[in-house]
Amino acid sequence: MTRTRFVLGVDLGGTKISVGAMKADGSGQHAMHSLPTLAADGADSVVDRICAMIETTITQTMRETGAARDDFLGVGIGSPGPLDREQGLVITTPNLGWTDFPLRDRVSNISGLRATLDNDANCATLGEWWIGAARGAQNVVGITIGTGIGGGLILNGKLYHGASDAAGEIGHTTIDSTGRRCKCGNYGCLEAYASGPAIADRAREALVGVNDSMMITMADGDLANITAQIVYDASKKGDELAREVVRETARFIGTGVANLLNIFNPNVVVLAGGVAQAGEDLFGPVRAEVRRRAFKPNVEACRIVPGELGGTAGVVGAVATYIAQYPVYPAGA
Amino acid sequence: MTRTRFVLGVDLGGTKISVGAMKADGSGQHAMHSLPTLAADGADSVVDRICAMIETTITQTMRETGAARDDFLGVGIGSPGPLDREQGLVITTPNLGWTDFPLRDRVSNISGLRATLDNDANCATLGEWWIGAARGAQNVVGITIGTGIGGGLILNGKLYHGASDAAGEIGHTTIDSTGRRCKCGNYGCLEAYASGPAIADRAREALVGVNDSMMITMADGDLANITAQIVYDASKKGDELAREVVRETARFIGTGVANLLNIFNPNVVVLAGGVAQAGEDLFGPVRAEVRRRAFKPNVEACRIVPGELGGTAGVVGAVATYIAQYPVYPAGA
Numbered sequence: 001m002t003r004t005r006f007v008l009g010v011d012l013g014g015t016k017i018s019v020g021a022m023k024a025d026g027s028g029q030h031a032m033h034s035l036p037t038l039a040a041d042g043a044d045s046v047v048d049r050i051c052a053m054i055e056t057t058i059t060q061t062m063r064e065t066g067a068a069r070d071d072f073l074g075v076g077i078g079s080p081g082p083l084d085r086e087q088g089l090v091i092t093t094p095n096l097g098w099t100d101f102p103l104r105d106r107v108s109n110i111s112g113l114r115a116t117l118d119n120d121a122n123c124a125t126l127g128e129w130w131i132g133a134a135r136g137a138q139n140v141v142g143i144t145i146g147t148g149i150g151g152g153l154i155l156n157g158k159l160y161h162g163a164s165d166a167a168g169e170i171g172h173t174t175i176d177s178t179g180r181r182c183k184c185g186n187y188g189c190l191e192a193y194a195s196g197p198a199i200a201d202r203a204r205e206a207l208v209g210v211n212d213s214m215m216i217t218m219a220d221g222d223l224a225n226i227t228a229q230i231v232y233d234a235s236k237k238g239d240e241l242a243r244e245v246v247r248e249t250a251r252f253i254g255t256g257v258a259n260l261l262n263i264f265n266p267n268v269v270v271l272a273g274g275v276a277q278a279g280e281d282l283f284g285p286v287r288a289e290v291r292r293r294a295f296k297p298n299v300e301a302c303r304i305v306p307g308e309l310g311g312t313a314g315v316v317g318a319v320a321t322y323i324a325q326y327p328v329y330p331a332g333a
Numbered sequence: 334m335t336r337t338r339f340v341l342g343v344d345l346g347g348t349k350i351s352v353g354a355m356k357a358d359g360s361g362q363h364a365m366h367s368l369p370t371l372a373a374d375g376a377d378s379v380v381d382r383i384c385a386m387i388e389t390t391i392t393q394t395m396r397e398t399g400a401a402r403d404d405f406l407g408v409g410i411g412s413p414g415p416l417d418r419e420q421g422l423v424i425t426t427p428n429l430g431w432t433d434f435p436l437r438d439r440v441s442n443i444s445g446l447r448a449t450l451d452n453d454a455n456c457a458t459l460g461e462w463w464i465g466a467a468r469g470a471q472n473v474v475g476i477t478i479g480t481g482i483g484g485g486l487i488l489n490g491k492l493y494h495g496a497s498d499a500a501g502e503i504g505h506t507t508i509d510s511t512g513r514r515c516k517c518g519n520y521g522c523l524e525a526y527a528s529g530p531a532i533a534d535r536a537r538e539a540l541v542g543v544n545d546s547m548m549i550t551m552a553d554g555d556l557a558n559i560t561a562q563i564v565y566d567a568s569k570k571g572d573e574l575a576r577e578v579v580r581e582t583a584r585f586i587g588t589g590v591a592n593l594l595n596i597f598n599p600n601v602v603v604l605a606g607g608v609a610q611a612g613e614d615l616f617g618p619v620r621a622e623v624r625r626r627a628f629k630p631n632v633e634a635c636r637i638v639p640g641e642l643g644g645t646a647g648v649v650g651a652v653a654t655y656i657a658q659y660p661v662y663p664a665g666a
Binding site: 082138173174178259263264292300 | 415424471472484486488489493494495496497498499500501502503505506507508509510511517518519520521584585588591592593595596597598599600625626627628630631633634635
């Protein structure tokens with residue numbers, strides 16, 4: 001009988017940690033669960049929490065599947081960057097407050113498992129390539145739109161990391177050189193227009209002097225409560241102002257995606273994160289803007305699709321990056 | 334005695350064809366010469382001219398080096414795109430008026446040499462990587478600024494072509510989504526601001542109502558004669574208005590280059606074409622704009638340098654793309 005092997009995935013975020021296990025062939029997900037990061041408790045405490053979650057995941061997966069402890073090959077970790085992959089360091093994360101923290105080896109030492117570390121946006125993209133919306137495609141651009149806009153690149157079937165693991169900062173490409181100030185210090189970045197908070201900001205601006213939009217009710221009358229999700233939901237219900245904010249968002253995203261088509265000539269662009277929930281209200285106009293802006297052969301070569309993995313994209317992707325680094329041969333004993 | 338082998342390179346442009354031979358180890362250039370393309374004579378005539386130039390190059394190189402005819406391994410061809418590399422077709426070229434023309438096999442059949450075909454901007458970038466300003470770098474972005482703005486990408490030590498050989502259209506990335514109309518139909522492309530003709534256009538706009546700029550004298554009093562070269566030359570001589578046009582050009586180029594740094598995290602960006610002649614007047618402000626706009630780790634990882642190959646970049650690059658496809662092993666017999 002062929003043995004089933006498992007790989008664990010850890011998705012470390014500023015507000016929550018998600019952990020789970022997958023069969024190494026991508027066919028099953030086990031014991032997926034999340035806990036608050038509680039970054040304020042310090043890095044040691046976060047590492048302890050991660051390792052406790054790994055232990056829980058192993059125990060529960062063994063119970064569910066009858067696996068033995070040594071069927072767990074290792075753990076892939078996805079973390080906000082910038083990172084030093086070779087050394088396994090988190091160089092700096094504004095959200096966690098860490099500097100040059102040896103996350104990979106700390107988790108490996110405590111858990112007793114071999115570990116890998118990669119950028120969260122890279123993980124999300126590789127997950128979609130492995131078992132999601134970009135399955136098996138040769139060249140993929142992944143864009144994760146949430147609090148920020150992250151990017152991952154799969155070129156010739158492999159994650160591309162660049163000279164110092166800092167490639168893929170798609171959110172920080174300029175689409176309007178004299179435009180909105182971005183948190184990164186630059187002007188006119190895609191992220192300054194199309195991240196979740198930027199979408200909410202633009203909705204608030206559009207609502208000045210307006211009192212008949214659904215968005216106001218959905219925000220309990222307080223514009224401070226407006227979120228990108230409220231904008232998407234109101235748009236789906238037909239709110240005209242919300243629809244205009246979504247169309248405008250689509251034009252910004254479409255401009256950024258058109259640039260990526262002309263640069264990379266990818267087979268697939270995956271838009272993941274909250275934006276994947278916006279549906280055709282957003283994807284239709286994004287595709288139209290891309291057709292207007294990018295070269296025809298580049299448009300014809302490329303599908304632009306929502307991510308399929310939803311909330312588990314980070315964990316699945318962390319597992320995928322582990323396997324990319326330490327291939328699992330189907331043999332088994 | 335180890336035999337010296339040679340590879341020929343053909344650089345096909347809208348106005349001229351350049352051909353030459355190189356030692357396969359990159360150490361020598363032979364019989365480099367150019368003739369007008371005379372595209373109006375038709376594709377057959379252009380192919381005949383290319384093959385006659387190949388014959389001249391072989392004969393002259395044999396005379397110069399004592400090589401035998403079968404020391405010439407093949408010919409790399411660089412052409413404007415879009416191309417189908419696998420089939421060896423020029424899909425379409427506005428400047429030559431060709432459609433689905435089997436350039437590679439036509440040249441191969443007449444010359445009796447094995448041939449390869451690649452995009453001219455890819456060739457120029459690979460040439461700089463082989464024996465020029467980006468020698469041996471792992472990840473390189475090449476930008477050739479002339480009548481248009483072309484781009485080539487070397488990722489993990491190899492030319493990157495994308496899903497349908499259409500990657501690298503760096504000139505057609507948007508830096509101002511509501512900006513200048515570009516010839517490609519899009520708005521705000523880098524090429525609409527920083528190509529040779531766009532630089533000349535912006536100089537002409539700046540000269541409206543001005544009569545004390547050196548540029549006017551250098552253009553023999555006729556603004557229609559202004560070229561990017563005149564702008565660079567006047568700037569070097571201290572003309573204030575020309576200096577401002579160059580600084581503005583640097584800001585546009587810097588914005589485009591910053592995007593590429595954030596996306597690719599390259600080791601080297603090579604700026605080639607006429608712009609390489611502009612010197613520190615341009616490169617200083619380009620680097621400053623990139624520092625302002627790109628992430629620090631991405632800036633620190635990357636050199637931004639002028640191309641070193643000048644007028645022979647296209648031929649050298651065509652030879653390099655041939656060797657990339659048909660490696661020449663140093664052995665020899």
